[in-house]
Amino acid sequence: MIISSKLILARVDALTVLPFVLIPPEARGNSALLLHEIVHSREQRNCGVLPWLLLYAISARFRMAAEVRGYLVQIAAGSISLERAATLLMQYGVDITYEQAGCLLVSARG
Numbered sequence: 001m002i003i004s005s006k007l008i009l010a011r012v013d014a015l016t017v018l019p020f021v022l023i024p025p026e027a028r029g030n031s032a033l034l035l036h037e038i039v040h041s042r043e044q045r046n047c048g049v050l051p052w053l054l055l056y057a058i059s060a061r062f063r064m065a066a067e068v069r070g071y072l073v074q075i076a077a078g079s080i081s082l083e084r085a086a087t088l089l090m091q092y093g094v095d096i097t098y099e100q101a102g103c104l105l106v107s108a109r110g
């Protein structure tokens with residue numbers, strides 16, 4: 001269920017907690033962002049919502065891997081550049097440089 005709401009934390013573009021995907025009204029037409037959130041919803045369905053959320057909250061490595069997968073989908077959809085994704089990856093509470101974030105994206109892209 002996709003909910004368009006302004007009740008999104010200021011630091012994130014959207015938030016997925018199955019069965020909900022919260023997206024700010026101004027991003028409703030952003031299909032690539034939806035694809036990013038669908039990646040998270042698929043992972044939550046496969047892992048279980050609570051285990052996924054706990055791992056996301058406590059493990060920087062898990063959180064970074066999840067976001068890399070999400071941003072790779074957005075890059076593939078042409079909505080953001082690799083450089084923009086690398087910049088965004090630096091905003092997830094992980095001590096990572098721009099160069100390291102770019103390397104993660106390139107390595108995961110294969």
Ligand SMILES: [Zn+2]
Binds near residue numbers: 036040066067070
């Ligand atoms: Zn994400």
